[in-house]
Amino acid sequence: MSRAEETSKGNFSDKHVVIVGAGITGLAAAHQLLQHPHPPRITIVDAADRIGGIIQASPFAGLDSVDESADAFLTRTPSAMNLAAAVGLDQQLTSPAANHAYIWNRHIHAIPTGTMLGIPASRKSIWGTPLLSTGGKLRASVEPFIPRSIGRSTDSLGAAIRSRCGNQVLERLVDPLVGSIYATDTDNFSVHGMPQVAELLAQPTSLMTAAHNALVNRTGSGAVFATPITGMSALTHAVHEKIVEDGARVVLSSPVHTIDLQGETYLVHLGNESLQADAVILASPARHTAKLVEQMSSTASHQLSTFEHASVIMIAMTIPRAQWPQHLTGTGYLVPKPVQTGVTAVSFGSNKWAHWKTTADEMILRVSLGRDGAPMHHLDDTALLEVALRDLRAHLGFDATPTNIRFTRWIESFPQYRPGHASRVGEIDKQLHAAYPGIVLAGASYRGIGIPACITDAQRAASHALASLLS
Ligand SMILES: Cc1cc2nc3c(=O)[nH]c(=O)nc-3n(C[C@H](O)[C@H](O)[C@H](O)COP(=O)(O)OP(=O)(O)OC[C@H]3O[C@@H](n4cnc5c(N)ncnc54)[C@H](O)[C@@H]3O)c2cc1C
Structure with a gap:
């Protein structure tokens, strides 16, 4: 029987999983754990006096x-x-x-159609926009003729786009879009922080062809964005309601100070009490999580504190x-x-x-x-x-x-996500899991910043926590 099959069949009702952080990641992790036919007991602890974290x-x-x-x-x-x-x-x-939306570059201009996150998918999208100068257009147009290897070995999103499409495409199209989504400076941001761009760069074609193919494949598949009509916090409130109905306990206004191992279980220390747990999902931001794992791994703690x-x-x-x-x-x-x-x-x-x-x-x-x-x-x-x-x-x-x-x-x-982020996260995961298999990191700090990525990561973390309970 595979590990996944074992996990889906196990009975975890005598186990306790503590989740630190009641943002969308922590809530989604609890929701996922509760999908199991015999789920563990779940406690979510948050420092704030409300659920939702950044969603407000x-x-x-x-x-x-x-x-x-x-x-x-x-x-x-x-x-x-x-x-x-x-x-x-x-x-x-x-x-x-x-x-449709605009980019302001001394004047308001429409974001050119036929681009994907600012990456031109055709010559028409380059030559039709006043956002690029003639020099910028010429430079962007030669991208398909640039050797495929150029821009594929760097993990700086800015450097990758500059070297393939030229400075103007980066500065006037891609950086404004990606930069505003993640408040980032793309020259100092990992390609893998924006998986859609990483996927395009991974194609064996030119970037223009890869963007073109991606746009063609997504035609007709519905709206790109969605939200609850009563606002994004309706999502966190609805997940919260559902997990409480299904038996999860949510403890607010209770910052976790540290976590240590006692025998086979983890002790999660809050203000005046300590919770005993068989697995702990740390869905707090890396800079907070750094302090929580300090007693278990000073190396992992130090690395997290540098995020x-x-x-x-x-x-x-x-x-x-x-x-x-x-x-x-x-x-x-x-x-x-x-x-x-x-x-x-x-x-x-x-x-x-x-x-x-x-x-x-x-x-x-x-x-x-x-x-x-x-x-x-x-x-x-x-x-x-x-x-x-x-x-x-x-x-x-x-x-x-x-x-x-x-x-x-x-x-x-x-x-x-600085260049090299994914390998840093892999290294930290490896260090923690080797000694503490029941400690799982999840959330926006690690494998994707947007809400869907946080939810996907929460689901991964839940499976990982259950698997650790089998050992
Ligand atoms: C201004 C802004 C706009 C955004 N817009 C979008 C958007 O339109 N679409 C999109 O997809 N994404 C957007 N994002 C990103 C997305 O909202 C976040 O990445 C995501 O909500 C993060 O969720 P999380 O649960 O991982 O972390 P958080 O929401 O940060 O939750 C972490 C929780 O951990 C708790 N915590 C921390 N330390 C401790 C401790 N020691 N003990 C107990 N609890 C602790 C915190 O109180 C917090 O509640 C936006 C982000 C911001 C800031």
């Missing part, structure tokens, strides 16, 4: 729930769609009301619709790194989400500031608002006068 929403401008962080997940990695369906949200999902994170500020605001330039019907715009002065991206919330149309005379915007290497959180709210309004004026050409404003500071919230 609050009432804004008369709406019950406006996301303060993630507002959509990718549908092509099916884990988030499947989890939403499993907790009864499948009929409550919606997709963006518009399907870097970027901070962003999200300002939600409403502005009078009368101020809005009517021609801007897309979902928002991104600002390339060389011309950034604070604002990195603006989401036109009321264009993007039909359910965010507050009143006929107001428009919701979500303005993002700060990224890896360009922090903004040292500024106070007044200064941040000044920067946001100054940049909006420069980008869109009008003086916005916000009627409602909400600031959310996401300090050290985006893990930065």
Whole structure:
């Protein structure tokens, strides 16, 4: 019988699994464990006084729930769609009301069609966009003639795209898209941090052909993004409700301080109590997890403590619709790194989400500031608002006068996958598992940052934890 078969047949009802972190990863891991016919007892512990981690929403401008962080997940990695369906949200999902967006490079320009994450899939997509100069277009057009090996040996996403498509494609197309999704500087970001790009680079064809094939294969397969109509936190709340109904215990406001091994079991130390566990899934960010494993492996702890994170500020605001330039019907715009002065991206919330149309005379915007290497959180709210309004004026050409404003500071919230990240994670996993098979790392710090990747990783972690209980 294979390990997977044994795991699916085992009876774990006398075992206890503790999950540290009640973000989407911890919640999804608990959900996955509970799919087993004889699941272990499960306790999720979180330092915060609420579930959801980074996924957070609050009432804004008369709406019950406006996301303060993630507002959509990718549908092509099916884990988030499947989890939403499993907790009864499948009929409550919606997709963006518009399907085009812009890049600001001294003017607002449409993101060229026929590109994949900014990578041109045809000569037409290169020659049709004013975002590239003639020199940039010529350079991008020769990509199919560049030896296939160029750009395939580096794990810097920026270096790979620069060497294949030229600096302008990287700086004006790819970096604004990837950089704004992960608050990153792609020159210092692992290719494997963006699996869609890694997949294209792994093809034996030119990058242009690989992007073309990927676009052709995805035609007609439905919306790229989805979200619950009541906001992303509906997903974490629904998963939380389901796992509690199925027997999981959720302990909030209880930071875990450390974990050690006592005999055959792990002791998870909270403030005044210690939980005995047969396996522990650490679904807290790497920089927190570093402290938790210190007593077990100082090497793994040190390596985890070197993982870097970027901070962003999200300002939600409403502005009078009368101020809005009517021609801007897309979902928002991104600002390339060389011309950034604070604002990195603006989401036109009321264009993007039909359910965010507050009143006929107001428009919701979500303005993002700060990224890896360009922090903004040292500024106070007044200064941040000044920067946001100054940049909006420069980008869109009008003086916005916000009627409602909400600031959310996401300090050290985006893990930065430096080149070589995947092998570093493999090394840490190996060290921990060799001595502590029941300790499993999961979440945005390791194998993918977006919500679907976190859910996939949670499911992997759950299987791994169950397998460790068999030994
Ligand atoms: C501003 C912003 C916008 C984003 N937008 C999108 C988007 O549109 N689409 C998308 O797919 N992704 C998006 N992401 C990324 C995605 O939301 C996150 O990567 C994902 O939610 C992380 O989930 P997680 O459970 O791994 O970690 P977290 O949500 O960080 O959860 C970790 C939990 O661990 C707890 N914890 C930490 N230390 C301890 C301890 N010692 N003891 C107990 N508990 C502890 C924390 O309190 C926290 O609740 C966005 C992220 C940000 C910051």
